[in-house]
Amino acid sequence: xxxxxxxxxxxxxxxxxxxxxxxxxxxxxxxxxxxxxxxxxxxxxxxxxxxxxxxxxxxxxxxxxxxxxxxxxxxxxxxxxxxxxxxxxxxxxxxxxxxxxxxxxxxxxxxxxxxxxxxxxxxxxxxxxxxxxxxxxxxxxxxxxxxxxxxxxxxxxxxxxxxxxxxxxxxxxxxxxxxxxxxxxxxxxxxxxxxxxxxxxxxxxxxxxxxxxxxxxxxxxxxxxxxxxxxxxxxxxxxxxxxxxxxxxxxxxxxxxxxxxxxxxxxxxxxxxxxxxxxxxxxxxxxxxxxx
Amino acid sequence: xxxxxxxxxxxxxxxxxxxxxxxxxxxxxxxxxxxxxxxxxxxxxxxxxxxxxxxxxxxxxxxxxxxxxxxxxxxxxxxxxxxxxxxxxxxxxxxxxxxxxxxxxxxxxxxxxxxxxxxxxxxxxxxxxxxxxxxxxxxxxxxxxxxxxxxxxxxxxxxxxxxxxxxxxxxxxxxxxxxxxxxxxxxxxxxxxxxxxxxxxxxxxx
Numbered sequence: 001x002x003x004x005x006x007x008x009x010x011x012x013x014x015x016x017x018x019x020x021x022x023x024x025x026x027x028x029x030x031x032x033x034x035x036x037x038x039x040x041x042x043x044x045x046x047x048x049x050x051x052x053x054x055x056x057x058x059x060x061x062x063x064x065x066x067x068x069x070x071x072x073x074x075x076x077x078x079x080x081x082x083x084x085x086x087x088x089x090x091x092x093x094x095x096x097x098x099x100x101x102x103x104x105x106x107x108x109x110x111x112x113x114x115x116x117x118x119x120x121x122x123x124x125x126x127x128x129x130x131x132x133x134x135x136x137x138x139x140x141x142x143x144x145x146x147x148x149x150x151x152x153x154x155x156x157x158x159x160x161x162x163x164x165x166x167x168x169x170x171x172x173x174x175x176x177x178x179x180x181x182x183x184x185x186x187x188x189x190x191x192x193x194x195x196x197x198x199x200x201x202x203x204x205x206x207x208x209x210x211x212x213x214x215x216x217x218x219x220x221x222x223x224x225x226x227x228x229x230x231x232x233x234x235x236x237x238x239x240x241x242x243x244x245x246x247x248x249x250x251x252x253x254x255x256x257x258x259x260x261x262x263x264x265x266x267x268x269x270x271x272x273x274x275x276x277x278x279x280x281x282x283x284x285x286x287x288x289x290x291x292x
Numbered sequence: 293x294x295x296x297x298x299x300x301x302x303x304x305x306x307x308x309x310x311x312x313x314x315x316x317x318x319x320x321x322x323x324x325x326x327x328x329x330x331x332x333x334x335x336x337x338x339x340x341x342x343x344x345x346x347x348x349x350x351x352x353x354x355x356x357x358x359x360x361x362x363x364x365x366x367x368x369x370x371x372x373x374x375x376x377x378x379x380x381x382x383x384x385x386x387x388x389x390x391x392x393x394x395x396x397x398x399x400x401x402x403x404x405x406x407x408x409x410x411x412x413x414x415x416x417x418x419x420x421x422x423x424x425x426x427x428x429x430x431x432x433x434x435x436x437x438x439x440x441x442x443x444x445x446x447x448x449x450x451x452x453x454x455x456x457x458x459x460x461x462x463x464x465x466x467x468x469x470x471x472x473x474x475x476x477x478x479x480x481x482x483x484x485x486x487x488x489x490x491x492x493x494x495x496x497x498x
Binding site: 078 | 330332358367369370371372373374375376391392393394395396397400401402403404405409413414415416463464465466469486488492498
């Protein structure tokens, strides 16, 4: 594993975290403003939007370190006609630009909350397209470990899982009290997404066993040499996004548990993040190209 | 329209001397670690013991000289985000090193391992079929260097008419992915893609 792949781990995870956080935050904003004037409730979820921008800027900087010639970065754009990597790069730049616009409108309080939400959801749609482009970038016929439905499923679930937990962490950081309904919603989403990840993994490993020599080599590495990493990854995601989220759900409506909820939200995000970093490391480390 | 150009390699004649690989390195002044043409050694079979002696039974070994296949369906060209790879009318696939951004994506996509990263230049490089020689009516350096006359070069349809259409000796990958412009003449022990009876040898030389 070389530094170029670390750059891709950082780029893909930061981007996915960012997209997931935007979607979670917009959902929280819509939910918080459902019964009252949204202009009053919206500011509680301003900070996550600024965090989304910061994460995307970091993601784009990380991506530069993957290139042999950083000075030629603009050259990654031209082949939109056939290259999913070109589409991924353009989508990442457009998504970042839209998040900057959204953050600016929120910061300067330009326009109505309704208008900002429209722009927010357009940005989220671009984010979903970016996740799709990112998935298809890796789904190459010569890479059987990547060329499966597990790639988009993993990218989307990772994005949403880190997104909801990241949003919860930022919300409890900025506010002593967060609507217990919001915390409960985040906890349920997290548990469902962890369930999806845990379901995907055995199906993925079983699929690899049927896909020829290169895929078998990937499988062997995943359950052999890097078996410890696979187990650790699943345990961390289960502990963070599953167990702690369940505990968060249970304690969400208890007023005296506010401090505990803060610790729980931070811990859940941290555990899931480390689990996903290990998972992405495995993604790159265990793929083998077919042929010679 | 110009005809698709291709390489021909007679596996039955090839002894694995790697003169083609060295001629390629010399002609293109390739640095350490970059081999546009590689010679794969594939072997397998078993020996049996009879009356205290080891007797060869199904033992086999052969060599497959391979470079960029200048494919009909060049996936490297399709995935390159920079549009740095193009295909000439005669089918030769070329990397424009001025446009390449060194992202290595083409090396993930090519099942023949043709595009290779040049650390010094920060870009991908690969076999260009010695197009400068070809444009002067000559054959590529590897073909000219083969001491056994095991290699040839010319329009794909003419090579196929003369030698057949075999293009998937083991350990090369399934040709349906890229449709390689290549013809191999098999030896009587040559296995086909997907064979599990043998394995590649001397990997450190590849």
